Amino acid sequence: MAGQVGSDVASLVTRNEQNILPEWVELQKNAGTLHTGRISEGELQSQSRNFLHLLRDALTQSGTDTLAAPYEPAKAMLTELSRSRALQGFSPSETATFVFSLKQPLFNALNRDKTLSGEQIASTVWSLTVLLDELGLFTLEIFQKSREEIIVRQQREIAELSTPVVKLWEGILALPLIGTLDSQRTQVVMENLLQTIVDSEAEIAIIDITGVPTVDTLTAQHLLKTVAAARLMGADCLISGIRPQIAQTMVHLGVELNVISKASLADAFAVALRQTGRAVVKARRIEGFALPEKSGRQGA
Amino acid sequence: MDRIPILKFGNALLVTIQVDMHDRLATALEEDLTSRIVSNNARGVLIDISALEVVDSFIGRMLDNIAAVSRILDADTVVVGMRPAVAITLVELGLSLTGVKTALNVERGMAMIHDRLAGSEADDADDED
Numbered sequence: 001m002a003g004q005v006g007s008d009v010a011s012l013v014t015r016n017e018q019n020i021l022p023e024w025v026e027l028q029k030n031a032g033t034l035h036t037g038r039i040s041e042g043e044l045q046s047q048s049r050n051f052l053h054l055l056r057d058a059l060t061q062s063g064t065d066t067l068a069a070p071y072e073p074a075k076a077m078l079t080e081l082s083r084s085r086a087l088q089g090f091s092p093s094e095t096a097t098f099v100f101s102l103k104q105p106l107f108n109a110l111n112r113d114k115t116l117s118g119e120q121i122a123s124t125v126w127s128l129t130v131l132l133d134e135l136g137l138f139t140l141e142i143f144q145k146s147r148e149e150i151i152v153r154q155q156r157e158i159a160e161l162s163t164p165v166v167k168l169w170e171g172i173l174a175l176p177l178i179g180t181l182d183s184q185r186t187q188v189v190m191e192n193l194l195q196t197i198v199d200s201e202a203e204i205a206i207i208d209i210t211g212v213p214t215v216d217t218l219t220a221q222h223l224l225k226t227v228a229a230a231r232l233m234g235a236d237c238l239i240s241g242i243r244p245q246i247a248q249t250m251v252h253l254g255v256e257l258n259v260i261s262k263a264s265l266a267d268a269f270a271v272a273l274r275q276t277g278r279a280v281v282k283a284r285r286i287e288g289f290a291l292p293e294k295s296g297r298q299g300a
Numbered sequence: 301m302d303r304i305p306i307l308k309f310g311n312a313l314l315v316t317i318q319v320d321m322h323d324r325l326a327t328a329l330e331e332d333l334t335s336r337i338v339s340n341n342a343r344g345v346l347i348d349i350s351a352l353e354v355v356d357s358f359i360g361r362m363l364d365n366i367a368a369v370s371r372i373l374d375a376d377t378v379v380v381g382m383r384p385a386v387a388i389t390l391v392e393l394g395l396s397l398t399g400v401k402t403a404l405n406v407e408r409g410m411a412m413i414h415d416r417l418a419g420s421e422a423d424d425a426d427d428e429d
Binding site for chain 1: 380386388396405
């Protein structure tokens with residue numbers, strides 16, 4: 001039966017292509033596919049024609065079973081189309097309309113066709129509905145997947161952007177953390193920090209958590225992991241920028257960091273300088289040190 | 301059987317791990333190092349693992365063991381040149397090698413051992429870690 005319906009519809013499509021195609025394209029245009037100018041009418045025409053041909057071939061070979069191999073080219077085309085529309089910013093329903101709007105022209109063609117009996121038409125309509133629904137859902141699924149891929153990619157980019165390692169002085173690095181620390185981000189932060197420690201031969205890294213909104217036991221554990229990894233590489237870590245509320249929460253939670261922590265980045269920097277055998281002094285206190293004309297004070 | 305060479309460097313011993321460590325090599329190194337510390341009267345052990353790309357928990361524990369043994373024999377152990385990936389792996393394995401001192405490269409590690417030796421002669425209590 002399925003094979004019969006398949007070849008019936010296939011021959012119907014072949015005979016009525018001149019009517020189905022313009023009708024379908026018109027419906028898609030009415031649904032607003034072209035409104036935002038994201039794809040041209042020519043593109044839409046050729047996409048529609050390609051899909052119609054692929055669908056016809058698949059129908060001839062394996063009826064209405066969308067899981068069969070002959071449907072692969074049609075599905076591949078839908079995947080491609082769905083993906084590109086997801087990237088172009090189409091809405092899910094706009095994307096699904098591509099397949100669903102094919103129903104009406106096909107049914108119209110069926111009605112106009114005089115070779116089939118009423119009973120045959122009814123069963124064909126049912127099979128076609130199921131087929132197009134399946135393909136439409138397939139399109140939606142791919143659309144959803146593509147959107148998720150975009151989100152994941154953006155997340156990764158944000159994570160990379162938000163973890164800069166700054167060199168404060170010869171051998172002293174700062175890592176200003178902004179935003180919540182989850183395990184994935186900790187991984188990126190850790191890798192960045194350790195690589196920079198190797199590249200710049202740093203002795204001390206200051207992790208500044210002024211921009212971290214909350215520190216719970218998990219965040220603290222992530223911080224400690226980073227500190228431990230840096231220590232294994234031979235660099236000491238200091239933690240700075242713990243805000244008063246966060247300090248209180250940490251104590252309430254029983255979180256212990258077991259590293260030198262300072263309230264502000266400046267304090268931590270001073271400690272780092274001291275540990276590397278340097279100091280910042282006011283220039284005028286050093287005897288015989290002439291001040292430069294323009295800048296009033298300079299650290300040494 | 302392969303053995304990892306142990307070089308004498310003043311009153312410190314230098315071990316450069318250039319090959320992939322397997323478990324028997326690691327145990328052999330542990331034994332060799334222990335006897336060399338005693339026979340050379342070494343005060344510091346420098347283990348360069350900059351060529352080591354793969355570590356497992358066994359190697360991590362071996363480093364910890366070597367440090368513990370040398371501490372008993374009054375020698376400082378400094379592990380130098382650990383790669384970022386190796387450091388991350390060890391931390392993820394839960395081995396943060398708290399008993400081991402670390403430095404970025406051989407030069408700094410040597411300086412560290414010399415500092416310790418100079419410091420310990422002056423004042424034994426001046427040990428921060």
